[in-house]
Amino acid sequence: MKTPKGDPASRAKAPTIRDVAHLARTSIATVSYVLNNKDRYLRPELRDRVLEAAKTLGYVKNAVASSLKGKQRGIVAVMVPQFGNNFFTRICVEIEAVARRAGFVVIICNSDENPGQEISTLERLVSQKIDGCVLCPALSQTESTRLLERHRVPTVILERPLGDIIPDQDFVGHDNYQSGYMATRHLLEAGHRAIAFFGWDSPIPNVNHRVDGYKAALADFGITPEPDWVHLDDLSLDAGRRRAQQVPFDRITGIVLGHHLGVAQGLLQHLRERRLHWPDDLSVVMIGTPEWYDLIEPPLCCIERPESEMGRQAALLLLEKVRDPQHRGPQTILPVTFIPGSSVRQIPPTTISTGS
């Protein structure tokens, strides 16, 4: 006898609106009206019969077919350049939560900082007819936004502004300048005068803004950074260690870690290997709050970025744009917070040597 595979019942196709209509002895139009509960004259008895039929069949609406008819899709996407990075993960978690509450599911994509990958993935998303997209562009290229714009996908740019190129971008980010400034300022106020900066050598402007903040803070104290104070390199552990070896720890007393990934861990490893301790041998302020910032001993002074709030605002703005494509939000730049730790040594004013 042997049916091809599995029992007949389990082989039946998923029930459609047609099946429901048939079981409820009515038309598919009626079923559709009931299921979308439009206000329409409808005998309660029929309504119940339809609902009943849908339930017994385990009917689930085919959103694919609905969206063909121009209905909302129920999907938004997020494109991040480093899915593994805590910072982005936290943002994604929040976006997912907000979107879920609004009835959407979230496609999360990773461009790996690779523009080509970003474009091809965005093409897939466009093809999937997503309702909207939160985009954190890899390496600040703008081809992606043009693609999204051309296909009228409501978009919110996250974290990496596209500058003047795209005029009216809806943007949610945080204040990179402030983070650089605040970190440096804290060291300066503790009495430090020779302060290095470790950062990512990348074309995205955010890093430069942090450096700008760093320099501005120094300028406030009448200090011009030496050329070998600013170290920009790959965002990797090795680069961090390599650079750490180049820092003149005899002159430098403080350091601003521009990122919590790679460079930071590299420096910390280097210090440990050379048996240098913070804050005694070197004072440290880090931009970013990885899980471990207050687990290591002594805990690090950090600049906390408002990841959750960024995710929340980006999601809310996107949902607003999905509802009304004409909607324009303000360019949101959220402030950062200083998290005190024990990684900065207080230098008594008297001991400050001016020059040699």
Add this chain to the structure above:
Amino acid sequence: MKTPKGDPASRAKAPTIRDVAHLARTSIATVSYVLNNKDRYLRPELRDRVLEAAKTLGYVKNAVASSLKGKQRGIVAVMVPQFGNNFFTRICVEIEAVARRAGFVVIICNSDENPGQEISTLERLVSQKIDGCVLCPALSQTESTRLLERHRVPTVILERPLGDIIPDQDFVGHDNYQSGYMATRHLLEAGHRAIAFFGWDSPIPNVNHRVDGYKAALADFGITPEPDWVHLDDLSLDAGRRRAQQVPFDRITGIVLGHHLGVAQGLLQHLRERRLHWPDDLSVVMIGTPEWYDLIEPPLCCIERPESEMGRQAALLLLEKVRDPQHRGPQTILPVTFIPGSSVRQIPPTTISTGS
């Protein structure tokens, strides 16, 4: 003059296959054949014309319409119970990578350990006609799998097996028993005899397997754990601290941290507050490898779970099932690895006191 908003060109709808056909002066059938490059007799000149037209229009296929016709969707989903948890994030990152290479985008959903939320989200996914789903069920309930099964969504169960209830589940997980055993064994071999276990008080079996491993290791050394050695509580920092206060540190010399979240951080905080140090005052082995395990000083001995490999295998198995729904994989249970640290004190054999 003022057009309603935006210039007319930018208001045009996204180009469809019909537009391409028109521009190429041919039928939509031909365009479809070209774009899917089916083998069909086709004059190269026409083919080029179609491709050309598609390009000039910036045509992107509407996957929604395709999938209505029974084509593959190009979307798979992952449902995790704790999106914020590193462990799951790492798995997701890998699933995303594998799926992307195969041409899929990934919807990531978070059930927050809430079965109701899980079901309702899965219903959305079913409605979206996803091609497949990697599911890590909240609290081991099986209603979810039945839903997916009923709608014939190829599914791979991740990390939390559903036991005998679902007979032929395709499963990818890691060896929880081994992790408990290995951690405990390491302490025992270092000479410890009074070893506590901190774990999550939850209905999912994985935790119990770890406890089983813990007990089995103790039994190997002829030890029966005291009732107050095993602490199961919420997976929260507070619970960790609360429980830590109850541990008789005068008798206990080693502790197995069953999770890297919450309990672990709670305990470490507690130790720090009481100025207790590992490994001198207490030896610690932790199951899980958060970013910080080797950044804190001294670094912790850990049991590493194969997160990436789990993600990879789950994704590959799922893709296989998407290709061939009849496909059945083996129940994969991946081994864990011990990562040596400096958080376990070696107790000289002579100092072992038997009884008081």
Add this chain to the structure above:
DNA sequence: TCGGTGTCGTGAAACGTTTACATATCGTGA
């Protein structure tokens, strides 16, 4: 009795694809 005005329900045309099927024009060997 007639038209009007609510009520309640259905038919059928989209949406953008895929693909079975039909059609048309060749060249070629019988």
Add this chain to the structure above:
DNA sequence: TCACGATATGTAAACGTTTCACGACACCGA
């Protein structure tokens, strides 16, 4: 000259929804 395979393209029917447009009643006042 005819039949036939090979080559090349078009027609139209789905897929599962939504929703417009159209009945068909029932009740009402005139």
